[in-house]
Amino acid sequence: MKVPEHVLDFLRLLMLWRNPIFIRYYRSKLRWKGLLGWASVTLLFSAFIFFIIYYSSLRTSSVTSQEAALATIPALLIVQCLIMMCKGSFSIAAGITREGIEGVLDYQRLSPMSPLNKMIGYLFGLPVLDYVLFLLTLPFMIFAILKAELPGAIVLRVYSVFFTSVLVYHMTAFMAGMVVKRRFLVGFLTQVLMFVLYLILPALSELGYVFFEHLTIRPTFFAEFQNEFNAWDFDFADPSIAFFQLEIPCHLFSLAIQILFFIVFSTIVYRKWRNENSLLLDKHSAVIAVGVLFLGLIGTMLPQIDSGRIFPSWGPRYLLQLPPVDFVKPSEALLILGMFGTLSLIISVLTLTMITPSRDVQIKGLRRMVKLHLKRVPWSEDASSSIWHAMAVCLIIFIGWWLFVEALFASRWYQGYELSPYAWIGAFLSVTIPAICFQMFLEAKGRHWLFMVLLGVWLVPLLGGSLLAVASDKYANAATYIIALSGFVLPFYSMEAGLAQSHFLTEAPQVRPAFLIVLALYTTAVPILIVEWRKHRKELKELVKQ
Amino acid sequence: MSATIWISELRVDYESVTAVNGLNLEIGPGEIYGLVGPNGAGKTSTFNVLATLLEPTYGEVRLCGFDIKEKPEEARRHFGHMPDLAPVPTDLRVWEFLDLFAGAYGIPLSERKQRIEECLELVSLKEKAKAYCKTLSRGMTQRVVFAKVLLHRPRILLLDEPASGMDPPSRVALRNVLQHLAKSGVTTLISSHILTELTGFCTKIGIFHQGQLLDQGAPREIIQRMGKQEDGRTISISLLEQSPTLITWLIERSLIENLEESNLILTFRFYGSPEEQSELLREIVRREFPVRSFQEHEASIEDILMDLHQRRNDA
Numbered sequence: 001m002k003v004p005e006h007v008l009d010f011l012r013l014l015m016l017w018r019n020p021i022f023i024r025y026y027r028s029k030l031r032w033k034g035l036l037g038w039a040s041v042t043l044l045f046s047a048f049i050f051f052i053i054y055y056s057s058l059r060t061s062s063v064t065s066q067e068a069a070l071a072t073i074p075a076l077l078i079v080q081c082l083i084m085m086c087k088g089s090f091s092i093a094a095g096i097t098r099e100g101i102e103g104v105l106d107y108q109r110l111s112p113m114s115p116l117n118k119m120i121g122y123l124f125g126l127p128v129l130d131y132v133l134f135l136l137t138l139p140f141m142i143f144a145i146l147k148a149e150l151p152g153a154i155v156l157r158v159y160s161v162f163f164t165s166v167l168v169y170h171m172t173a174f175m176a177g178m179v180v181k182r183r184f185l186v187g188f189l190t191q192v193l194m195f196v197l198y199l200i201l202p203a204l205s206e207l208g209y210v211f212f213e214h215l216t217i218r219p220t221f222f223a224e225f226q227n228e229f230n231a232w233d234f235d236f237a238d239p240s241i242a243f244f245q246l247e248i249p250c251h252l253f254s255l256a257i258q259i260l261f262f263i264v265f266s267t268i269v270y271r272k273w274r275n276e277n278s279l280l281l282d283k284h285s286a287v288i289a290v291g292v293l294f295l296g297l298i299g300t301m302l303p304q305i306d307s308g309r310i311f312p313s314w315g316p317r318y319l320l321q322l323p324p325v326d327f328v329k330p331s332e333a334l335l336i337l338g339m340f341g342t343l344s345l346i347i348s349v350l351t352l353t354m355i356t357p358s359r360d361v362q363i364k365g366l367r368r369m370v371k372l373h374l375k376r377v378p379w380s381e382d383a384s385s386s387i388w389h390a391m392a393v394c395l396i397i398f399i400g401w402w403l404f405v406e407a408l409f410a411s412r413w414y415q416g417y418e419l420s421p422y423a424w425i426g427a428f429l430s431v432t433i434p435a436i437c438f439q440m441f442l443e444a445k446g447r448h449w450l451f452m453v454l455l456g457v458w459l460v461p462l463l464g465g466s467l468l469a470v471a472s473d474k475y476a477n478a479a480t481y482i483i484a485l486s487g488f489v490l491p492f493y494s495m496e497a498g499l500a501q502s503h504f505l506t507e508a509p510q511v512r513p514a515f516l517i518v519l520a521l522y523t524t525a526v527p528i529l530i531v532e533w534r535k536h537r538k539e540l541k542e543l544v545k546q
Numbered sequence: 547m548s549a550t551i552w553i554s555e556l557r558v559d560y561e562s563v564t565a566v567n568g569l570n571l572e573i574g575p576g577e578i579y580g581l582v583g584p585n586g587a588g589k590t591s592t593f594n595v596l597a598t599l600l601e602p603t604y605g606e607v608r609l610c611g612f613d614i615k616e617k618p619e620e621a622r623r624h625f626g627h628m629p630d631l632a633p634v635p636t637d638l639r640v641w642e643f644l645d646l647f648a649g650a651y652g653i654p655l656s657e658r659k660q661r662i663e664e665c666l667e668l669v670s671l672k673e674k675a676k677a678y679c680k681t682l683s684r685g686m687t688q689r690v691v692f693a694k695v696l697l698h699r700p701r702i703l704l705l706d707e708p709a710s711g712m713d714p715p716s717r718v719a720l721r722n723v724l725q726h727l728a729k730s731g732v733t734t735l736i737s738s739h740i741l742t743e744l745t746g747f748c749t750k751i752g753i754f755h756q757g758q759l760l761d762q763g764a765p766r767e768i769i770q771r772m773g774k775q776e777d778g779r780t781i782s783i784s785l786l787e788q789s790p791t792l793i794t795w796l797i798e799r800s801l802i803e804n805l806e807e808s809n810l811i812l813t814f815r816f817y818g819s820p821e822e823q824s825e826l827l828r829e830i831v832r833r834e835f836p837v838r839s840f841q842e843h844e845a846s847i848e849d850i851l852m853d854l855h856q857r858r859n860d861a
Contacts, residue, residue, distance in 0.1 A: 021650070023645075024642065027638070027642050102635060110622055111622065112619050277601060359561060363559060363603075367559065367604060
């Protein structure tokens with residue numbers, strides 16, 4: 001039987017020992033001088049951590065040697081995480097930055113290897129030292145696993161998530177290295193990206209956003225080890241994740257989420273590899289990615305409404321061992337609904353930043369259009385306007401948000417309460433209008449001016465209004481109006497305004513007029529921006545004709 | 547289409563700046579084509595497009611028959627690109643650097659060592675094979691990168707100012723290698739902002755200015771065309787001592803204009819034929835003016851470009 005050529009091509013991709021880029025790093029990163037130092041430090045620390053936990057457990061807790069060995073596993077896993085996720089990601093970000101600064105990255109662009117082959121070479125080559133250091137920790141881990149008689153299935157599940165997690169972390173660093181043009185900022189931005197993606201977003205799981213928690217190994221670790229550590233309280237670990245009506249094993253769900261992020265990041269790297277000046281994502285893929293992301297978010301949040309885990313008071317109540325929540329305050333509903341809206345808005349503006357062409361790209365597209373006698377720049381091209389895709393993104397995020405709002409009000413927590421029948425209009429406008437204004441301003445005026453406007457219109461009112469609000473009660477009303485100017489808080493206001501209309505909440509009566517006034521202001525800005533946007537397009541066409 | 551390098555209607559823009567505008571070019575097998583132009587003329591942009599590093603605004607480029615937009619990976623197998631001030635990775639030895647690209651270009655393992663040695667031999671750096679790239683001088687680095695370019699026996703060489711940083715013997719060696727490769731059918735596109743650097747060995751020269759190819763042809767033709775300077779040529783006379791009589795005598799000549807004197811050097815514009823220029827020199831010698839030397843200034847690339855530009859405008 002003859003093996004198809006594409007299968008062979010795929011298998012060749014995985015043969016790292018035949019990948020020239022991997023071999024290049026294998027040679028330069030594993031020179032004896034450097035390797036000896038790192039290997040000694042790793043062995044020393046791994047041995048120290050293993051033995052100190054093992055023997056101290058045996059002596060002080062009077063446990064069996066099996067339990068003592070089990071106790072060393074989390075610590076060793078942390079060491080492995082530090083090596084692979086922190087040091088490994090840093091190796092990738094620093095390596096790509098160095099190649100970019102030295103100017104040798106272009107040599108690799110020019111070699112006839114496939115982009116996928118090059119990506120694999122860098123992804124496994126740059127952190128090759130870290131993989132070796134990881135291997136050095138394995139004897140201790142294997143000993144601990146064998147001694148603790150840990151089932152092989154658990155080890156397999158934890159390490160499969162561990163490695164996909166490592167790949168996502170590494171791909172994040174790789175992406176930052178390829179995308180950021182100011183090379184000296186790569187290290188800093190990688191750290192920021194890591195911090196947001198793998199620390200801030202997972203922390204939102206306390207508010208029901210369990211989706212993001214699965215970007216880390218944490219849920220799988222707790223889910224898999226909860227039966228092993230009887231003495232430890234892992235009650236909050238879910239062995240399976242509710243996704244709409246389905247119950248998906250925790251490790252499978254983590255794998256799915258991490259593979260999704262890996263695909264998105266790889267697509268960005270692949271595009272940048274093929275063409276340094278291309279946009280981060282093509283427009284259709286970006287809309288699909290947002291759709292899948294929201295499907296994941298909604299699918300995991302809706303089943304949690306009934307248990308009350310999405311409410312901010314759930315976390316402290318659990319920690320303080322208080323009885324389960326039997327009533328949640330309306331302000332909690334406001335917070336989680338507004339937060340979902342704001343998060344949706346942030347996701348939409350980030351997506352729009354990725355797919356909106358710069359002035360340079362637009363000019364190139366128009367020139368090509370004139371040359372090829374086309375009526376318009378094809379939709380699929382980077383140079384085409386992102387306005388239609390912006391609308392699609394807005395529609396997706398609104399549908400996602402509104403499904404959540406309706407599910408919350410249909411839940412047992414708010415029986416008897418109703419949302420205003422017109423609330424959806426305010427909610428719809430509160431996410432779509434800021435996003436559309438953002439897109440048109442970005443396309444017409446560019447990133448620099450957009451940044452200045454965001455600073456002046458979205459951030460300064462938010463900070464200034466907050467200061468006024470805390471300064472004195474007499475400024476509270478003024479602060480409500482000023483804060484409303486910020487696009488980021490409009491979803492909060494829309495919820496509060498919608499609820500106030502149904503006499504659900506009357507604590508802040510000025511919110512509704514403030515929301516309506518600011519919404520009117522934003523709505524007025526739309527035709528002005530459309531005029532500016534058309535003027536900009538006309539100006540570009542004139543420039544192209546010249 | 548027999549051209550190895552075929553460019554049609556190429557345009558490259560950076561926002562409102564047009565770097566390359568409507569470039570059409572055909573270079574056949576075995577040709578050494580020199581692209582001459584001042585800094586900022588658009589040479590590097592053209593090279594970057596050919597090397598698939600830069601997406602043009604529009605235009606079609608075929609290298610060995612492969613459209614670089616449709617089949618970039620195929621096209622890349624057939625050319626070797628050497629950028630201006632080519633860098634090398636600092637953490638690799640010379641042979642490791644070459645081995646990386648030998649692998650990337652799919653040279654079988656059994657042939658790699660020999661091929662690397664051959665290329666290092668060509669650039670006279672065999673003894674530096676085990677040295678770290680970071681220890682090499684600028685000129686040596688250029689030569690190592692040139693060896694890398696030759697590794698996969700490309701049919702096209704794209705060399706953007708390859709001689710910058712090289713010492714005179716290395717430059718001569720580079721020329722010899724290029725001429726040797728041309729005989730075996732390798733096409734070379736080489737750029738420089740110094741015309742005389744290319745005239746000796748290029749089979750064809752293109753004058754590039756403000757993103758446009760102003761003129762092209764064999765070096766001799768170009769020089770002859772440049773020689774026809776209806777608006778005169780610059781001549782300078784170096785004096786042994788001050789000579790007011792020579793100055794007065796020169797001012798009286800009808801073919802001389804813009805006479806300037808500075809530090810015993812007289813510079814002026816001469817509007818006569820080469821025969822009249824010869825006659826002028828004979829007369830200066832016959833009258834025994836205190837002259838130390840008599841020199842016609844070669845047209846600089848800027849003069850040539852200005853001249854071509856002027857002629858285009860006049861036309």
